[in-house]
Amino acid sequence: xxxxxxxxxxxxxGFGGVLRLGAAAGLERLLRAAIETSxxxxxxxxxxxxxxxxxxxxxxxxxxxxxxxxxxxxRNCRFLQGPDTDPEAVERLRGALARAEPIRITLLxxxxxxxxxxxxxxxxxxxxxxxxxxxxLGQQVDVTQERIAAERxxxxxxxxxxxxxxxxVAHEINNLLQPMLALPSLVADAxxxxxxAEREWLTLIQDHARxxxxxxxxxxxxxxxxxxxxxxxxxxxxxxxxxGFAQGLIPPGVSVRxxxxxxxxxxxxxxxxxxxxxxQVLTNLLLNAAQAMGGHGEVEVGLVGDGDALRLTVADNGxxxxxxxxxxxxxxxxxxxxxxxGTGLGLSVVHGxxxxxxxxxxxxxxxxxxxxxTIHVPVAAGGPDQSVQGVS
Amino acid sequence: MNxxxxxxxxxxVRRTIAAILRREGYEVIEARDGREGLDLARGQAxxxxxxxxxxxxxxxxxxxxxxxxxxxxxxxxxxxxxxxxLVGAEEALGMAEGLADATxxxxxxxxxxxxxxxxxxxRP
Ligand SMILES: Cc1cc2nc3c(=O)[nH]c(=O)nc-3n(C[C@H](O)[C@H](O)[C@H](O)COP(=O)(O)O)c2cc1C
Ligand SMILES: Nc1ncnc2c1ncn2[C@@H]1O[C@H](COP(=O)(O)OP(=O)(O)OP(=O)(O)O)[C@@H](O)[C@H]1O
Ligand SMILES: [Mg+2]
Numbered sequence: 301x302x303x304x305x306x307x308x309x310x311x312x313x314g315f316g317g318v319l320r321l322g323a324a325a326g327l328e329r330l331l332r333a334a335i336e337t338s339x340x341x342x343x344x345x346x347x348x349x350x351x352x353x354x355x356x357x358x359x360x361x362x363x364x365x366x367x368x369x370x371x372x373x374x375r376n377c378r379f380l381q382g383p384d385t386d387p388e389a390v391e392r393l394r395g396a397l398a399r400a401e402p403i404r405i406t407l408l409x410x411x412x413x414x415x416x417x418x419x420x421x422x423x424x425x426x427x428x429x430x431x432x433x434x435x436x437l438g439q440q441v442d443v444t445q446e447r448i449a450a451e452r453x454x455x456x457x458x459x460x461x462x463x464x465x466x467x468x469v470a471h472e473i474n475n476l477l478q479p480m481l482a483l484p485s486l487v488a489d490a491x492x493x494x495x496x497a498e499r500e501w502l503t504l505i506q507d508h509a510r511x512x513x514x515x516x517x518x519x520x521x522x523x524x525x526x527x528x529x530x531x532x533x534x535x536x537x538x539x540x541x542x543x544g545f546a547q548g549l550i551p552p553g554v555s556v557r558x559x560x561x562x563x564x565x566x567x568x569x570x571x572x573x574x575x576x577x578x579x580q581v582l583t584n585l586l587l588n589a590a591q592a593m594g595g596h597g598e599v600e601v602g603l604v605g606d607g608d609a610l611r612l613t614v615a616d617n618g619x620x621x622x623x624x625x626x627x628x629x630x631x632x633x634x635x636x637x638x639x640x641x642g643t644g645l646g647l648s649v650v651h652g653x654x655x656x657x658x659x660x661x662x663x664x665x666x667x668x669x670x671x672x673x674t675i676h677v678p679v680a681a682g683g684p685d686q687s688v689q690g691v692s
Numbered sequence: 693m694n695x696x697x698x699x700x701x702x703x704x705v706r707r708t709i710a711a712i713l714r715r716e717g718y719e720v721i722e723a724r725d726g727r728e729g730l731d732l733a734r735g736q737a738x739x740x741x742x743x744x745x746x747x748x749x750x751x752x753x754x755x756x757x758x759x760x761x762x763x764x765x766x767x768x769x770x771x772x773x774x775x776x777x778l779v780g781a782e783e784a785l786g787m788a789e790g791l792a793d794a795t796x797x798x799x800x801x802x803x804x805x806x807x808x809x810x811x812x813x814x815r816p
Pocket of ligand 1: 352380394409419437
């Protein structure tokens with residue numbers, strides 16, 4: 301870049317055009333000041349040297365990336381990339397630079413402290429008056445916030461679309477199930493006393509219709525969440541009640557140990573949670589734990605305060621799970637159980653219901669180390685009930 | 693109280709309800725949509741009306757409002773729903789609360805229906 305003075309953009313809008321050097325030398329100082337104070341990251345790389353070393357980075361670049369100019373000058377800008385940077389994006393960059401074409405691309409980069417950010421990167425080739433490629437001008441904008449907002453919007457739209465789809469399907473299926481669910485008992489009554497096998501087949505039809513109804517309800521529960529907000533109730537009593545119900549549905553060989561407020565009776569505050577939904581959540585978790593322990597053992601259920609939320613835990617000392625399973629357990633229809641034993645909806649229902657309470661569900665598990673499902677539920681307006689805290 | 697009008701746009705649901713109730717000794721008439729239901733309600737004076745809530749054109753809420761108009765015979769109403777693509781069953785049944793005398797979520801078992809209708813009919 302011998303004549304680095306007074307660059308001027310040739311094409312009107314700056315991007316997609318080509319910079320040519322050599323005009324208006326008096327502007328150099330002003331342009332430099334403009335670049336030094338620009339909120340946009342500005343970088344220049346030497347196109348004539350192998351590895352395209354950085355010639356210049358402006359203060360905005362140092363601020364967003366956390367690197368000082370001394371640390372990065374002379375290096376190729378790829379030091380911003382990391383484990384989750386899309387290799388395809390890097391490939392496209394490499395291609396455009398090799399052909400000396402302008403490119404605009406958004407890719408995941410990493411700050412000096414390792415924190416990732418979404419970088420909207422524009423690169424222009426810079427040609428000298430003789431037409432020789434001299435440099436690349438890079439401009440970078442941190443678009444992480446926009447990306448997160450777009451992601452959240454997209455997710456919300458997907459969830460809403462899924463809810464509508466599930467609702468439509470449920471409506472149709474519910475109507476179709478009606479005769480299968482209600483008529484077998486009429487037919488059974490009309491059968492002669494000795495038609496035992498036939499009576500059994502009718503029971504089979506009705507059982508399957510019941511199961512189908514429950515799957516349809518589960519799918520609705522996680523795709524749509526709760527339909528109306530529940531009125532806040534005292535958490536310890538609520539969980540104790542729902543747990544009592546859920547406990548009745550697990551095999552007798554599995555016992556439940558209560559810890560935290562469930563043992564002491566301490567009141568931790570109000571939660572806006574429908575009891576039937578909490579029963580469903582606890583039933584699914586207890587059943588999973590019971591199944592994991594082969595129908596024998598002890599499940600620990602705990603309830604404690606945790607900042608503005610309550611933490612409900614269900615822990616077992618079953619076989620636990622490996623990372624591949626752990627990563628997918630909240631997915632609808634994900635199951636490791638043989639066909640007929642699990643539909644893989646249990647935890648997606650838990651996830652959907654908990655999310656509809658404004659809470660979150662997580663899992664901690666390792667092979668051979670048991671499993672602990674943790675649910676955070678926000679304390680409802682009214683806050684922790686201080687006056688009766690600690691009463692047992 | 694012995695004559696029951698069943699309004700549902702799905703034939704299989706209508707016929708299931710009719711089969712169950714006829715066996716219990718009720719006289720059952722069927723309507724395919726809200727408009728036909730209101731016409732039949734006027735002409736046949738049923739003691740009990742069972743209506744689906746989510747139907748095209750005249751929906752179940754409009755049916756109940758039509759039945760409740762002053763001067764009408766004011767039959768007992770059982771609202772049924774399995775939800776739709778935009779509203780869930782609980783939400784739909786919630787809207788009918790206060791308007792209908794009872795609600796039942798679809799799909800239900802024969803015993804549930806018989807119990808709900810018997811209660812409306814004042815049968816022991
Ligand atoms: C001026 C300029 C600025 C660049 N800025 C970035 C950047 O901010 N983030 C990034 O990931 N890559 C950036 N690159 C691209 C990398 O330096 C490199 O060219 C790219 O990773 C493709 O080459 P490679 O496959 O050899 O790594 C920039 C390149 C140039 C020439
Ligand atoms: N406590 C646990 N210990 C070990 N693995 C578990 C535990 N809970 C869940 N899993 C794993 O997560 C998978 C998904 O669980 P989920 O409850 O969603 O479905 P499911 O139990 O397989 O079927 P369903 O609950 O519909 O009967 C299980 O198949 C199992 O592999
Ligand atoms: Mg399960």
